[in-house]
Amino acid sequence: MPQAEVFLPVPGHDAQLRVVRHGHWGRPLLAFPSEGGSAGDFEANGMLDAVRDLVDAGRVSIFAVDSMDGFTWSDNTVPTDERAARHGGYQAWLDEQVVPWVAGETGGTLDLITFGVSLGAYHAVQFALQRADVATLAMGFSGNYDPTTWNSWGDLGDATYFANPAAYVPGLHGDHLEWLRSRLSVLLVVGEGPFEVSPTQSLPQTRAFAEVLARQGIRHELDVWGHDSAHDWPWWRRQLAHHLPRFV
Numbered sequence: 001m002p003q004a005e006v007f008l009p010v011p012g013h014d015a016q017l018r019v020v021r022h023g024h025w026g027r028p029l030l031a032f033p034s035e036g037g038s039a040g041d042f043e044a045n046g047m048l049d050a051v052r053d054l055v056d057a058g059r060v061s062i063f064a065v066d067s068m069d070g071f072t073w074s075d076n077t078v079p080t081d082e083r084a085a086r087h088g089g090y091q092a093w094l095d096e097q098v099v100p101w102v103a104g105e106t107g108g109t110l111d112l113i114t115f116g117v118s119l120g121a122y123h124a125v126q127f128a129l130q131r132a133d134v135a136t137l138a139m140g141f142s143g144n145y146d147p148t149t150w151n152s153w154g155d156l157g158d159a160t161y162f163a164n165p166a167a168y169v170p171g172l173h174g175d176h177l178e179w180l181r182s183r184l185s186v187l188l189v190v191g192e193g194p195f196e197v198s199p200t201q202s203l204p205q206t207r208a209f210a211e212v213l214a215r216q217g218i219r220h221e222l223d224v225w226g227h228d229s230a231h232d233w234p235w236w237r238r239q240l241a242h243h244l245p246r247f248v
Helices: 052-056 080-106 119-130 158-162 165-171 174-183 202-216 233-247
Strands: 004-009 016-022 027-032 060-065 112-117 135-141 185-190 219-224
Touching (some): 004 080, 016 080, 052 060, 060 080, 112 233, 119 135, 119 165, 119 185, 135 233, 158 165, 185 202, 185 233
Parallel strands (some): 027 060, 027 112, 185 219
Antiparallel strands (some): 004 016, 016 060
8 A cells, every 4th residue: 555645736737647655664766657658657567576675675765647648648649849848737747746755745845766668768868867956866767768769740949859868868067967976876777688679669768868867977777678578567676676776
């Protein structure tokens, strides 16, 4: 059973999205589901059980969120730039609703870990890049960090550019880049097995984004698992259980 859950309104929309908390103490981890998923997926797909020892020991507290992908990146009926603009509403929900609620629940200055799998990996990394003031570690598993590779069509404008880490991170410079270098670490995990290349492009896009981070001097790790490691929950459970203990 979750320790707490809440439905929070999406700014500018007649909708509410859910946040579910597991655990009472420890470093807060903001967990994004896979494409189109819900706040209940973290527990339903065994991720909570994979790290339950850390939760029960008070080392980590999980805050799992709903996605808004059906209205944003997964709505292929609208051009990519419109999808990116809609994603801005989800970012606003995270900024204006989720972050304050998590801060209230934890009662202190936030030092978030963001975590996601598949499309959720994009959300985890994108959010941390935008909000390194509250999220200092992003963990993306089996992700693709270039939204223009997701059934993209139409003219691409500023909305797409600033929602696309593969595009804007190479252009970061000056004080802001130095600040990110001082604040943020990124862990990219991907396998070489089924569905990690086609159709998700997770393996090539993860490697490509790791190269972007390396060129920009942003702290990161790239952990590539073997040819048996698939784009699926059993592997994500193993990968989370392997990596999370050293960060909490």
